[in-house]
Amino acid sequence: MPAKPKVAFFDFAGCEGDQLQVANLEERLLDLASHIDIVRFREIKSIKQDNYDIAFVEGSITRPEDEPRIREIRDRATILVALGACATIGGINCLKNFLSESEYRATVYGQFSRWYSTYAARPLSAVVRVDMDIHGCPVDRDEFARAVKELLLGKIYSPPDYPVCVECKMAGNICRYEQGKLCLGIVTRAGCKACCVSEGSVCWGCRGPAPDANMDAAGQIMDSHGFSWLDAQDHLRLYFGFNSRL
Amino acid sequence: MTKAAAKEKKEKKSGSPAAAGPRKLEVKHLTRVEGHGNIIVKLDAKNHVQDCRWEIVEAPRFFEAMVQGRPYEDIHHIVSRICGICSIGHQLCSIQATEDAFGFNASEQTLELRKLALHAENLQSHLLHIGYLVLPDLLGVDSVLPLAQTHREELLNLVACRRVANEFSRLICGRTTHPQRLIPGGMEKIPTRAELQELQSKLEGSLSRMDRIVDLFAALADKWPDFKRPTEYVALVSPSEYALYSGEIGSSSDINRPASLYRQVTNEYCVPQSTAKWAKNTGESYMVGALARFNLNHRLLKPGARQAAQKLGLKAPEHNPYLNTVAQLVECVHSTEDSLEIIAGLLARGLKHETPPTIRVKAGKGVGAVEVPRGILIHSYEYSDEGRIISADCVIPTNQNHGNIQMDMDALKPMLSGLEPEAIELKLSMLVRGYDPCISCSTHLLDVSGTPARKLVKFVRV
Numbered sequence: 089m090p091a092k093p094k095v096a097f098f099d100f101a102g103c104e105g106d107q108l109q110v111a112n113l114e115e116r117l118l119d120l121a122s123h124i125d126i127v128r129f130r131e132i133k134s135i136k137q138d139n140y141d142i143a144f145v146e147g148s149i150t151r152p153e154d155e156p157r158i159r160e161i162r163d164r165a166t167i168l169v170a171l172g173a174c175a176t177i178g179g180i181n182c183l184k185n186f187l188s189e190s191e192y193r194a195t196v197y198g199q200f201s202r203w204y205s206t207y208a209a210r211p212l213s214a215v216v217r218v219d220m221d222i223h224g225c226p227v228d229r230d231e232f233a234r235a236v237k238e239l240l241l242g243k244i245y246s247p248p249d250y251p252v253c254v255e256c257k258m259a260g261n262i263c264r265y266e267q268g269k270l271c272l273g274i275v276t277r278a279g280c281k282a283c284c285v286s287e288g289s290v291c292w293g294c295r296g297p298a299p300d301a302n303m304d305a306a307g308q309i310m311d312s313h314g315f316s317w318l319d320a321q322d323h324l325r326l327y328f329g330f331n332s333r334l
Numbered sequence: 335m336t337k338a339a340a341k342e343k344k345e346k347k348s349g350s351p352a353a354a355g356p357r358k359l360e361v362k363h364l365t366r367v368e369g370h371g372n373i374i375v376k377l378d379a380k381n382h383v384q385d386c387r388w389e390i391v392e393a394p395r396f397f398e399a400m401v402q403g404r405p406y407e408d409i410h411h412i413v414s415r416i417c418g419i420c421s422i423g424h425q426l427c428s429i430q431a432t433e434d435a436f437g438f439n440a441s442e443q444t445l446e447l448r449k450l451a452l453h454a455e456n457l458q459s460h461l462l463h464i465g466y467l468v469l470p471d472l473l474g475v476d477s478v479l480p481l482a483q484t485h486r487e488e489l490l491n492l493v494a495c496r497r498v499a500n501e502f503s504r505l506i507c508g509r510t511t512h513p514q515r516l517i518p519g520g521m522e523k524i525p526t527r528a529e530l531q532e533l534q535s536k537l538e539g540s541l542s543r544m545d546r547i548v549d550l551f552a553a554l555a556d557k558w559p560d561f562k563r564p565t566e567y568v569a570l571v572s573p574s575e576y577a578l579y580s581g582e583i584g585s586s587s588d589i590n591r592p593a594s595l596y597r598q599v600t601n602e603y604c605v606p607q608s609t610a611k612w613a614k615n616t617g618e619s620y621m622v623g624a625l626a627r628f629n630l631n632h633r634l635l636k637p638g639a640r641q642a643a644q645k646l647g648l649k650a651p652e653h654n655p656y657l658n659t660v661a662q663l664v665e666c667v668h669s670t671e672d673s674l675e676i677i678a679g680l681l682a683r684g685l686k687h688e689t690p691p692t693i694r695v696k697a698g699k700g701v702g703a704v705e706v707p708r709g710i711l712i713h714s715y716e717y718s719d720e721g722r723i724i725s726a727d728c729v730i731p732t733n734q735n736h737g738n739i740q741m742d743m744d745a746l747k748p749m750l751s752g753l754e755p756e757a758i759e760l761k762l763s764m765l766v767r768g769y770d771p772c773i774s775c776s777t778h779l780l781d782v783s784g785t786p787a788r789k790l791v792k793f794v795r796v
């Protein structure tokens with residue numbers, strides 16, 4: 089990696105919330121921009137260059153014609169970073185994978201659906217090799233800044249491998265199960281400081297399953313608090329939809 | 335348009351070779367906008383514009399299908415992922431539609447907090463657009479980054495305003511993007527008195543900073559292309575305030591209608607050049623967004639915002655679409671002033687801890703309509719008696735603007751003819767950018783089938 093690496097941002101199907109989080113670094117972005125050379129960032133910059141060392145890629149692959157584009161990005165980049173849940177785990181886009189394709193096409197575009205190309209949503213890693221994941225929907229700004237810093241030091245950032253509950257307890261929250269709510273913090277990968285629980289909500293699972301998540305034990309907890317499989321499934325499908333039997 | 339596009343496709347297929355003269359100018363994936371759109375221009379040998387076309391090539395995302403069968407508690411969470419920049423607006427619109435379907439009225443305090451949330455988002459988004467996306471065009475650079483050297487003070491002033499806007503969003507909603515506190519029925523968590531007081535003083539600071547942004551843009555007034563095309567302007571209207579959170583659907587050339595009759599205004603249809611739908615009402619197209627709001631509601635702007643408009647030379651009715659950015663700046667001042675009033679009211683009455691009341695779920699339909707940064711946004715849902723979505727329809731501002739963008743391009747043609755390709759490209763890019771399109775959200779469903787036998791989606795096991 090050169091001392092001042094060339095960095096590019098790309099997006100596939102997503103909401104651009106993760107790139108927005110990067111723009112939202114405000115003064116820190118200007119600071120960061122002095123250590124890297126941003127050669128491509130469509131959201132904020134017009135001139136595009138095709139030689140880059142690091143590619144940050146947001147969004148899921150949702151149609152055949154996305155594949156050659158992501159392969160080309162893969163070929164050009166030394167390090168490919170998946171940015172946000174859509175890119176790392178397929179994200180919210182995978183909700184449509186639970187519907188039949190003809191049904192969701194027809195629901196949205198009726199008889200015109202043949203004009204538009206689409207297939208089941210998938211994360212980048214289902215198509216190309218990914219070197220590093222920055223999880224979240226959206227990504228956490230501090231974590232992004234930290235991950236970039238590590239890259240600049242020649243390291244690959246590895247996110248925590250324990251569940252959100254650990255951070256939730258450190259944040260001093262009352263467990264949502266005690267309040268009669270279903271929370272996915274028990275099986276979700278940490279790294280967000282349980283921000284949703286701390287803001288009054290529950291963990292929706294946006295960082296994907298923790299590497300050794302014990303789904304059976306999670307099922308027992310939900311069961312003992314009176315939740316049905318349907319309740320669990322509603323939550324699990326939001327972000328755990330790709331490649332798991334839900 | 336449909337026909338023309340279809341014809342062109344045919345021509346392409348039949349392989350009519352491009353003669354030496356005609357050229358195609360392609361702006362593929364227009365930059366400094368959200369999402370993927372292309373501008374395609376055909377030029378003859380003398381750089382006369384034969385045809386220009388605005389295309390949406392974003393991958394369709396099928397949100398309206400994705401929410402089918404889902405319980406009401408997560409709809410606002412899912413739909414906020416339609417757009418990172420308007421995630422607060424999508425949540426609020428969704429919550430309105432859900433509450434409307436169940437016949438639920440939120441508390442006064444909740445409504446005030448939601449209005450603040452909308453102001454916060456408007457500020458966040460407008461300042462991003464004005465400063466990071468459009469200002470580089472006016473100063474002739476490719477992004478905001480080089481301004482750190484050439485216009486350091488102005489840039490830091492902008493960034494500081496935007497940071498306050500982000501903190502404002504975070505304080506009310508929990509997070510700047512995809513917030514967690516807004517839910518059907520009320521708020522999961524509310525700010526403390528001390529936090530609101532701190533915000534108050536920060537927003538006051540922003541007001542004087544915004545004065546400097548206004549001066550900056552007033553000095554750049556001659557940089558806007560001199561172009562006018564009167565069109566229909568559509569926005570929420572209300573007799574009591576510059577409508578953002580609630581009101582009727584108003585138009586510059588039509589009667590006002592309640593939000594529930596939105597389909598009479600939006601009339602969406604599909605065109606092959608775009609994965610997003612187009613809309614029209616009384617004319618060939620209409621415009622939504624800050625300029626439409628300004629044209630319809632300028633009398634209700636707060637005094638500081640009115641002064642800013644004067645300084646910037648913005649007078650209703652304004653028919654230059656490029657000046658949408660200027661209207662956004664005027665709205666930034668308004669949103670700040672109005673937020674300060676709302677906060678003062680909340681502090682005077684005292685913040686109450688209200689646990690969100692339980693919503694009584696029943697079968698029904700509901701519509702929500704709010705003004706988000708890019709214009710009027712409508713969500714319409716039908717719920718089953720278990721509180722699960724049977725069908726959903728989301729009409730997004732940028733979709734409503736696509737047709738108008740295309741008509742503007744057509745009207746611009748004579749002005750562009752003969753210019754160098756770079757100049758043509760810049761003028762067209764600036765036009766589209768001026769609309770501040772949020773393309774990633776613009777792909778979506780409309781239930782065009784009209785079949786009465788709509789049922790809950792059966793989940794397919796994978």
Ligand code: SF4
Pocket residue numbers: 101102103104105106146147171172173174175179180224225226227415418
């Ligand atoms: S991960 Fe979330 S924030 Fe990022 S693009 Fe996808 S929906 Fe948007």
Ligand code: SF4
Pocket residue numbers: 252253254256257261262263264265271272273274282285291
């Ligand atoms: S609230 Fe959720 S994240 Fe927190 S401890 Fe309970 S289950 Fe874990």
Ligand code: SF4
Pocket residue numbers: 224225252276277280281282283284285290291292293294295296
């Ligand atoms: S608490 Fe859960 S849903 Fe919220 S950011 Fe963390 S992992 Fe994502």
